[in-house]
Amino acid sequence: MTKLTAFTMPKWGIEMAEGTIAEWMVAENAPFAKGTVLTLIETDKITNEVEAEKDGRFVRIIAQAGQTYPVGALLGVLSDGGEASVAEVDALIAAFSPSDNRFEPDISSPSAAPDPLMAQAATPPILPDGVAASPVAIAEAQRLGVDLAGVEGSGRHGRIFAQDVHQSARPAPSVTLTGAFPPTPPSAILSTPVARRLASLNGLDLAGIQGTGARGKVRRDDVLTVLEQARPARHPDPVAQPPQDQATMTRSADVIPMSSMRRTIARRLTEAKQQIPHFYVRRRVRADRLLALRAAAVGDRPSVNDYIVRACALALMEVPALNIQVHGHDVHHFPAADIAVAVATDRGLVTPILFGADGLSLAEINRGMKALAQRARSGKLRPEEFTGGSFSISNLGSFGVEQFDAIINPPQGAILAVGVARPEPIDDDGAIRIVPVLHLALSCDHRAIDGADGGRFMAALANLLEQPHLL
Numbered sequence: 001m002t003k004l005t006a007f008t009m010p011k012w013g014i015e016m017a018e019g020t021i022a023e024w025m026v027a028e029n030a031p032f033a034k035g036t037v038l039t040l041i042e043t044d045k046i047t048n049e050v051e052a053e054k055d056g057r058f059v060r061i062i063a064q065a066g067q068t069y070p071v072g073a074l075l076g077v078l079s080d081g082g083e084a085s086v087a088e089v090d091a092l093i094a095a096f097s098p099s100d101n102r103f104e105p106d107i108s109s110p111s112a113a114p115d116p117l118m119a120q121a122a123t124p125p126i127l128p129d130g131v132a133a134s135p136v137a138i139a140e141a142q143r144l145g146v147d148l149a150g151v152e153g154s155g156r157h158g159r160i161f162a163q164d165v166h167q168s169a170r171p172a173p174s175v176t177l178t179g180a181f182p183p184t185p186p187s188a189i190l191s192t193p194v195a196r197r198l199a200s201l202n203g204l205d206l207a208g209i210q211g212t213g214a215r216g217k218v219r220r221d222d223v224l225t226v227l228e229q230a231r232p233a234r235h236p237d238p239v240a241q242p243p244q245d246q247a248t249m250t251r252s253a254d255v256i257p258m259s260s261m262r263r264t265i266a267r268r269l270t271e272a273k274q275q276i277p278h279f280y281v282r283r284r285v286r287a288d289r290l291l292a293l294r295a296a297a298v299g300d301r302p303s304v305n306d307y308i309v310r311a312c313a314l315a316l317m318e319v320p321a322l323n324i325q326v327h328g329h330d331v332h333h334f335p336a337a338d339i340a341v342a343v344a345t346d347r348g349l350v351t352p353i354l355f356g357a358d359g360l361s362l363a364e365i366n367r368g369m370k371a372l373a374q375r376a377r378s379g380k381l382r383p384e385e386f387t388g389g390s391f392s393i394s395n396l397g398s399f400g401v402e403q404f405d406a407i408i409n410p411p412q413g414a415i416l417a418v419g420v421a422r423p424e425p426i427d428d429d430g431a432i433r434i435v436p437v438l439h440l441a442l443s444c445d446h447r448a449i450d451g452a453d454g455g456r457f458m459a460a461l462a463n464l465l466e467q468p469h470l471l
Contacts, residue, residue: 002082004059004092010050011071012043013383019043020068020260021075024061031057031081039075042260042347046386047379059084060093068260072098097157133160140165191218198223261348272410276326277446280405281454283462287421288435290468302366305341305395308418309365310471311464313337313357316391318460321453322444323390325411331448332411340389340409341369343376350376351409353389362471393418403439413448414457417441438465 009019022040026032036052056078063075074096077089128149133141137160141148144165151168153160189206191199195218199206202223209226211218258266290307316323316337325332337358340351352372357365375381391413394406397420406417421436428435440461444454464470 002084002088003080004084004088005056005078005080006074006092006096007038007058007076007078008098009063009069009071009073009075010041012048013387016043016071016383018068018070018260021063021065022047023065026058028058028061031055042379043383046350046381046383047347049380054080056081060089062093070098074098131160132157134162136162137165144169189218190215192220194220195223198227202227259347265348268410269407272407276408276410278405278408278443279446279451279454281442281444281451281458282403283440283442283458284424284426285438285440285462285465286426286435287438287465290465291421291436293468300363300366302362303369304397304421305393305418306362306366306369307465307468307471308395308416309339309341309354309357309369309393310360310362311461312391312393312416313339313360314464314471315457315460317358319453319457322414322449322457324413324448325388325390326413326445326448327411331413334390336390338388338390340386340392340412341372342392342394342406343373345377345379347379350381350386351389351392352376352381352386392416397421397438403441405441406443408443408445413445414454415443416461417443 020042022042024039025037026039032038032052032055034052034054037049038052038058039050041048041050058076059079060077061075062077063069063073069075074093077084077092131148132153132155133148134155138148140146140162141151146165146169148160148165151160151164152158153164155161155164190211190213191206192213195209196206198204198220199209199218204223204226206218209218209222210216211222213219213222287304290304294301294304294307316339320333323334323337325334336356338353338355339357340353343350343352352375354360354365354368354372360368372381372385375385389409389412392406392409392415394415395418396404397418399420401419402422403419404417406415408415417440419439419441421438423434424437425432425434426437440458442454442458444451
């Protein structure tokens with residue numbers, strides 16, 4: 001007998017709520033072997049390959065390529081390799097219920113304080129047919145003596161949770177009637193202040209304007225509508241219209257919907273800019289000695305960014321107040337520098353993390369960053385490779401950008417923006433010299449980092465970069 005299995009949207013990482021089917025790699029009813037890539041699923045940051053755990057075939061592919069589905073949604077129906085009738089497949093789809101990922105705390109813990117409103121005698125409830133309830137909800141209904149048949153569930157398909165039982169157990173609020181609402185005097189015309197001012201400036205009588213607000217209140221738009229209707233129609237002069245060819249008349253913008261990754265980037269950066277009080281510390285750092293040291297290196301030469309990663313890691317150990325994450329009212333301090341480095345990809349900005357960078361040599365940082373950047377651009381980063389981190393670096397020097405301010409990547413507390421090294425005059429022991437100078441800008445979360453800490457970090461970083469033998 002053919003065994004049918006539901007193929008659902010997987011969950012990778014605690015923050016994943018949905019995924020997009022980038023491409024199906026197998027066709028419907030085409031047999032495949034264990035290890036075959038079945039589909040490519042794009043999440044917030046990466047594109048994952050889903051491999052077959054055993055031999056089989058898709059007897060029905062439900063999800064469409066390019067569409068986004070929540071975690072646990074039915075994407076297709078798998079068989080163990082045998083044929084299946086349409087009725088069998090339809091029956092599995094009809095009986096399928098997506099997994100419910102809602103978190104429901106165990107309020108039956110002895111440490112939880114009892115609710116005085118619920119201290120009632122417990123009588124065993126009877127679970128009616130067709131009523132779905134969580135185990136905690138059933139236990140609470142038994143403790144409170146609540147009939148689940150009269151409880152309205154707030155979960156998927158009316159599933160009853162403990163909070164629904166608690167709400168049903170609370171006494172109904174009492175309503176006190178205080179009489180009829182006082183009527184509006186006939187002489188008074190309900191209107192907004194802006195509507196009254198517009199009517200007065202244009203010589204309109206509010207009594208003749210039909211209000212569209214609550215209880216017939218005249219609003220600004222109502223006055224503007226009357227003014228627009230009273231304005232004489234204007235007919236454009238055809239001679240004054242510029243000539244337009246067919247190509248100009250049919251030209252239109254290409255509308256491309258945001259990808260799942262781009263939507264997530266937009267949401268996270270908007271939240272970061274709105275909720276995190278940013279302050280900025282900027283500094284010029286001479287880079288001639290660093291560039292000379294790099295030029296003298298043999299073999300696989302580290303990049304300038306590798307030197308900056310190494311310098312930031314050592315500076316974070318010297319000023320640990322910046323090696324943090326901010327979670328609500330708690331600040332998490334880390335013993336090692338886990339540095340996230342921004343990498344531009346075709347799908348958006350990705351920040352893979354070089355863990356324990358303070359304990360890595362320049363050669364190890366060079367190899368690690370090359371591997372992470374390659375996996376980031378191919379969309380094959382694992383969730384643990386871009387989740388977390390205690391500090392970020394964004395380098396736009398390769399694009400010729402001289403200086404910019406970066407947005408903090410939450411929950412981290414700071415990010416360093418690096419521009420291109422350009423020749424500038426500096427004071428070198430009383431002599432004016434023109435040498436390559438880096439422009440650095442540090443963005444800090446003022447909730448957890450003080451200006452003095454930002455200044456100390458930049459001083460330590462500048463000392464390391466200007467004396468590169470310390471790296």
